């Protein structure tokens with residue numbers, strides 16, 4: 001005779017991680033049950049959006065046995081630690097606002113992180129109801145010039161301009177605190193936010209949506225992933241070459257520098273610097289890149305043993 005508990009322990013179900021609390025995860029099964037999971041072993045290697053196999057240890061509890069192959073994964077990292085924001089997403093929205101004023105550095109860094117992860121990014125300037133919106137929109141021209149879509153909306157009054165971009169996709173929302181991520185999620189999926197809140201309360205876990213990445217479904221094929229607010233978007237996990245590759249307007253010139261290992265800082269015969277001299281790359285973006293690489297070197301010199 002096996003006990004009910006033993007029988008349950010035999011059961012492995014498939015699901016998707018919809019919340020990542022660091023040590024614990026919330027996994028949603030195909031029939032939309034939510035299971036609180038731990039991940040055994042040394043590595044906390046599951047991320048929001050991962051497809052996983054879960055061994056049930058109770059009616060709403062389990063442990064993640066296997067993490068499926070990922071299509072992509074977005075990291076941010078500093079010299080101390082690497083964090084996963086989400087996996088298997090179709091695109092990312094970098095959410096900006098005119099008030100509090102968005103940071104250009106944050107925008108550039110998050111775009112680099114998305115490009116390096118192979119995740120297409122859209123820039124959204126929220127709070128179009130504020131008078132500061134129009135001048136802020138004008139400041140985004142350099143990014144639309146290099147090919148990024150720039151969308152205006154008001155999460156508070158009119159999130160509709162966003163809808164055509166979301167349909168049928170899993171969209172990751174990133175942005176500094178205060179830009180309106182939670183407001184956007186609420187406007188788009190109010191019922192779902194309430195449902196998820198109730199489930200979390202019932203399971204006694206992470207009702208603080210701001211401390212973890214969280215996937216909300218809009219319909220069967222559409223979902224939005226809210227991420228915790230943070231002020232910096234560290235790229236410590238990338239190599240210098242990966243950073244250069246992640247700046248789209250650099251790409252046509254990479255491989256054309258005089259030196260194979262050109263770092264595009266000050267080398268003679270640098271095709272990237274020459275392109276900036278001709279105005280084909282903006283001086284601001286080149287300068288952003290060069291400052292970033294210098295900071296990157298300094299940090300890596302201080303932490304030579306850093307490993308993923």
Ligand SMILES: Nc1nc2c(ncn2[C@@H]2O[C@H](COP(=O)(O)OP(=O)(O)O)[C@@H](O)[C@H]2O)c(=O)[nH]1
Nearest residue numbers: 127154155156176177178179180181182183229
């Ligand atoms: N005027 C205006 N305020 C907004 C809009 N969207 C968000 N806010 C406000 O901005 C603040 C930060 O929003 P929140 O969603 O918490 O930002 P998060 O930190 O990115 O999640 C809150 O006070 C919101 O009410 C908007 O479209 N217009």
Ligand SMILES: [Mg+2]
Nearest residue numbers: 181182210229
């Ligand atoms: Mg928030």
Ligand SMILES: [Zn+2]
Nearest residue numbers: 257262264270
């Ligand atoms: Zn170069």
